Amino acid sequence: MTVTPADLSVYLVTDAAQCEARGRSVAETVAQAVAGGVTAVQIREKHTGGGDFLRTVKEVAAVLPEHVALIVNDRVDVFLAARAAGIRVSGVHVGQSDLPPTAVRELIGPHAVLGLSAATPEELRAAAQDPAGVHHVGIGALHATRTKADAPPSLGHDGFARLARLSGLPAVAIGGVNPGDLPRLREAGAAGAAVVSGICAAEDPGAAARAYADAWSRRPAPSRAKTLA
Numbered sequence: 001m002t003v004t005p006a007d008l009s010v011y012l013v014t015d016a017a018q019c020e021a022r023g024r025s026v027a028e029t030v031a032q033a034v035a036g037g038v039t040a041v042q043i044r045e046k047h048t049g050g051g052d053f054l055r056t057v058k059e060v061a062a063v064l065p066e067h068v069a070l071i072v073n074d075r076v077d078v079f080l081a082a083r084a085a086g087i088r089v090s091g092v093h094v095g096q097s098d099l100p101p102t103a104v105r106e107l108i109g110p111h112a113v114l115g116l117s118a119a120t121p122e123e124l125r126a127a128a129q130d131p132a133g134v135h136h137v138g139i140g141a142l143h144a145t146r147t148k149a150d151a152p153p154s155l156g157h158d159g160f161a162r163l164a165r166l167s168g169l170p171a172v173a174i175g176g177v178n179p180g181d182l183p184r185l186r187e188a189g190a191a192g193a194a195v196v197s198g199i200c201a202a203e204d205p206g207a208a209a210r211a212y213a214d215a216w217s218r219r220p221a222p223s224r225a226k227t228l229a
Helices: 016-021 025-037 050-063 076-084 101-110 121-129 156-167 179-187 205-217 223-226
Strands: 010-013 040-043 069-073 091-094 115-120 136-140 171-174 192-197
Touching: 010 179, 010 205, 016 025, 016 050, 025 040, 025 050, 025 136, 025 205, 040 050, 050 069, 050 076, 069 076, 069 115, 076 101, 091 101, 101 115, 115 121, 121 156, 156 171, 156 179, 179 192, 179 205, 192 205
Parallel strands: 010 040, 010 192, 040 069, 069 091, 091 115, 115 136, 136 171, 171 192
Antiparallel strands: none
16 A cells, blocks of 8 residues: 655644634644644644534645645545545544544545554554554653543653554654653654644744754753763
8 A cells, every 4th residue: 555655753733722822823823833844734623513624624735835744633524525625635634433444544545644543552553453554653642731631641751662662653642742852752763743732822833843843853862871871
């Protein structure tokens, strides 16, 4: 199965309420964040009808350069409607309670990105073995977060690293991720870090995204034990 490649290193997951609280639309926030270094955008609209969701996807697609993946959260129908309307969309991300990956893959075709949220060894093994060809997994929560009410207990860096190794798939950390986490996540084998509040609620989304992008490019500082060895 040939899936379109996607750079997941600085992965923005949108939150319309946080954007609006700062006086910006989702598309305006995304445009500034991409200028700062965001490499993939996932549109998440948990409380929006299909028509409004589709309009947001269209507005965001209009401000994205070709190299930035645009992923629709949960709503396969919105992804399909966007594609039918000629809107550039890269794929879909689903959770454990959504349509199973095999069903999603049948609907979106062989070339679209398919992401899956997973938080346990069993879920990660199932994703790796799924014939649907899951492109990447979102693993979290890295830290405690108020962005998602039903987020699982926080993993910390060591917990994320264990699950990422177990998955065998590109793994994106999510949940309270701050720029200081990124060097350690990259060392742990992460394909990237997903950020919600750190960018959507920021006064300057471009500067916030730049901080994440710069942190991703840095190597972690050696621990004290390694320094003294």
